[in-house]
Amino acid sequence: MMKILLAGYNLDYETIRELQAARPELRNLTPETISAAYARISRDPRPVHELRAVAREEVEKARQSNRTIVFGLGHSSVAEHAVFNIDILGISRLLVEEIQRFRLCSYTEKSQRYILLTDDFVIPEEIRDTGLEEIFRETVREQNSLYHTLYARLLPHVLEKNPEMAAVPEKRSTLEGWAKEDARYIVSLATEAQLGMTLNARGLELLLRRFAAHPLEECRAFSQHLYEKTFEIAPSLIRYTEPTPFDRDTPTALRRMTDELIARHAAGPEEEERNSENRKDWQRGDVRLIDASPDADDRILAALLHTSSRAPLDRCRNLLHRMDTVEKIALLKEAFRFLSEHDAVQREFEYADLTFELTLSASCFAQLKRHRMATLTVQDYNPDLSVTIPPAIIEVGMESAFREVIDRTEAIYRQIAQTVPQAAPYILTNAHRRRAILKVNARELYHMARLRLDAHAQWDIRRLTGNMLTLARKVMPLTLLLATGKDGFAAAYGTLFSDRQQE
Secondary structure (H helix, E strand, O other): OOOOOOOOOOOOHHHHHHHHHHOOOOOOOOOHHHHHHHHOOOOOOOOHHHHHHHHHHOHHHHHHHHHHHHHHOOOHHHHHHOEEEEEEEEEEHHHHHHHOOOOOOEEEEOOOOOOOOOOOEOOOHHHHOOOOHHHHHHHHHHHHHHHHHHHHHHHHHHHHHOHHHHOOHHHHHHHHHHHHHHHHHHOEOOEEEEEEEEEEHHHHHHHHHHHHOOOOHHHHHHHHHHHHHHOOOOOOOOOOOOOOHHHHHHHHHHHHHHHHHHHHOOOOHHHHHHHHHHHHHHEEOOEEEEEEOOOHHHHHHHHHHHHOOOOOHHHHHHHHHHOOHHHHHHHHHHHHOOOOOOOOOOHHHHHOEEEEEEEEEHHHHHHHOOOOOOEEEEOOOOHHHOEOOOHHHHHOOOHHHHHHHHHHHHHHHHHHHHHOHHHHHHHOEOOEEEEEEEEEEHHHHHHHHHHHOOOOOOHHHHHHHHHHHHHHHHHOOOOOOOOOOHHHHHHHHHHHOOOHHHO
């Protein structure tokens, strides 16, 4: 007989402290008891709720069990049952980007799109130690001053361009958000941020270790503070927090070798021009499609046939070779028939991959990095890649003022880079750009399209996603028939099923 028991749920830490103060005998308010109980499921025949009861009564034994199973036997997944909720305040936007590289966590971040920013910013310790603190402060203050000027100019412009929305009080906040999201392109990566983070003990230990090896002092300090706040709660699950040689030394070694190889094998102008010509067909704006699964449509259709039959995959692929385009579309239509704009396409769509090289602003990257089911790697921010200027800033006549602040920012960046290159990116703005490689499967691209091509999506990532989708359709035109924003789904669905009445 089925039985579902609630084993636990998140409690605010202040509530836990109040409970402990009222009942000092309670020493089992730790997530370790659940992880220890679940670890015993595979070898202990007792019902799991009884195992939890034993763990609550014998916390030290539960901790020893965790140490043995997680670290002695190497069953690290047991630590995933212990979960932490972390408030993170007073950190830079640059540190937020480093934190959110960890994919198996959940984040909710203070939005620069919806909140009017104050002038709070972080001064890196590296800057304090170089005698450049005052010029750093002056530059960030100049950026922040222009931010407020831009917002004051952009808001009436946005209201004037959207009179119907401006006439509805409930929609004014949306228009204000559009002005804020464009004004923020001039604020620095040192801007103070905050976020809420949820992660399990296994991910926590990895984060602590990686950040302990990070070249930025702010990252190392974050690791230490986070360790101090969590270790006493779950000492049996947080053990290896010191940086390994792999974490600490690999990035430096790779950079050194890369510099040598680039210098040794530099391409001449003629070769670069030939390479550029060869790339044109697979480039759109700042997006380049550099790799894709061959026969992408057929891979996904074969997977759909395989799941829906008892035939081996080879037979499904052979069947596809005998099918014409009409039959293939008919099969896809059955996969799409009951799809809505809120549904994810089937998991079979994960069998075809695309790899893009992107050049994107920090504002755009802030949104792209939230798609954690993708593979995303980045270069450092690079002023040589120019900046992204929101069209609205040009429309209100503020491009010249914007570029003047950017020019002064980049001069200070170069000055800082001569002394502490690892800290120089703090002074760069949300408009500055970097290169990234993004690998997605067709299913994740559908998800991105739903969110980022919708009319409510921010213009920068909407443009990026649109360019990605245009190139992707060259290699999987059938698969992506319904890859649209939520607002465009009904029209795309209607077009695909326009012959529905005759079927």
